[in-house]
Amino acid sequence: MKSILARKLEGFIGLSAFEKEALGQLASEHVRRYVPREDICRVGERHNGVKLILDGWACRYKDLEDGRRQILAVSLPGDLGDFNSWILARLDYSQCAITPVTAATLSRESLQRLTEQHPRLSMAFWWEGLVSSSIQREWTVNLGQRNASERLAHLFCEIYVRMRAIGQVVGNSFDFPLTQTDLGDATGLSVVHVNRTLQELRANGLVTLKEKSLTIPDFEALSVVADFNSDYLHLDREGRSLNGNE
Amino acid sequence: MKSILARKLEGFIGLSAFEKEALGQLASEHVRRYVPREDICRVGERHNGVKLILDGWACRYKDLEDGRRQILAVSLPGDLGDFNSWILARLDYSQCAITPVTAATLSRESLQRLTEQHPRLSMAFWWEGLVSSSIQREWTVNLGQRNASERLAHLFCEIYVRMRAIGQVVGNSFDFPLTQTDLGDATGLSVVHVNRTLQELRANGLVTLKEKSLTIPDFEALSVVADFNSDYLHLDREGRSLNGNE
DNA sequence: CGCTACGTTGAGTGGCATCAAGCGCGGTGG
């Protein structure tokens, strides 16, 4: 079994057959399905275990008192999350299924065992966590500095690159199950303005988003609009910039 | 020597004299000073070592092509940073001194040694990293969902609580060396608007910021304006909410 | 004593929010 997690971590460190086997075993632990809109874990919970998304999309989010909601991150298949619960007492955000999701819950014990038996895997997990912090920083920049079209374009670029990294892009298109409301919650924009900005991007031939499928005819062009530089995704294990900065 | 780092980590796990000793030794490694505006480390660098702020304020930031700048986090004395460089090939942000800063650079080797000899400290370091991720998430919410006065109020609340945790608050006041330009870069607002919003907060008796000193006469009131809940700072090791939610 | 950094103020503008309404679709139940 070649798990999507193995595929992803392999981009970071080469994996032995033995290590892949161990990962596969891990990924079959406490597997369950979640329906769209179902919370996978919730703010304030204790010790809920590390989650591994096997299939489907999810998102981390926080709600404010008055109903405002911010999506903090989009979780794609192969993403690990909520390491939090391993060390911190309580979870400080919630995670919610967007599509039907299949996820494994990794217990503290089996993670402990894994990192003891396969120390290199523990480093790979740490890498995962650092990359997700890096993404969070870039989202901070996105919300703080970019305007509506830049924000949306940047989000599209990021997800495109991440989807490509797990082999989920066909041609220039990929599944994109976020609603316009979700896009608004992720980019800090109102639904109405997301709608109008999407029309603008579409009119400029930068993206088409239709029936939950996103097409990016010219990724370079979209990158320019978004001021997108994929370095923060740390996809290249040697640290070569993919944007030709060095 | 009772280092500020020891004091901080002690809030998380009790430390033995032996462990404190080890921390003290660590904190005396490769110590150097940085003048205000000097970069402590810069985006794109490799293997620059983990930084420990011993004294002074710094900030992490990212610049865009066109000169826009986003401050990602404020580093206070006792803060660790740039674990990044331990595992990831390149740094994805820069860090810059705000006041004169004294910082130690921890080499990969001595960290390795430390975590081998004092495994509990390694967990404490991990905790540090998770808390800083949590702060980053809250900043995402701040930029995405809150308006100008809420954003500033929230930032003030956060720094107040963090300063108090390291014993740097006297009465209701503490040193606050950020300029209005810095505040703008941190909250995604223009300097002009920061200035006007500060006047508004001042007029409402919520804060006074003068000569690099911030006073919060009524922290509760400011928390309400900011919709601030300190849970995300994970200061209580047992996970008791400090806001009485449970 | 000019220069630069920082704070402040005024005027004008526009990006994006809000409110409101309507459309199409799929699901559900009478």
Add this chain to the structure above:
DNA sequence: CCACCGCGCTTGATGCCACTCAACGTAGCG
């Protein structure tokens, strides 16, 4: 089979929050 409802998308009208441009005061400093 069809009425009904909820959800997601779309459009128009209106207004405000925050931006930009521009100028000035002050203080520290070489």
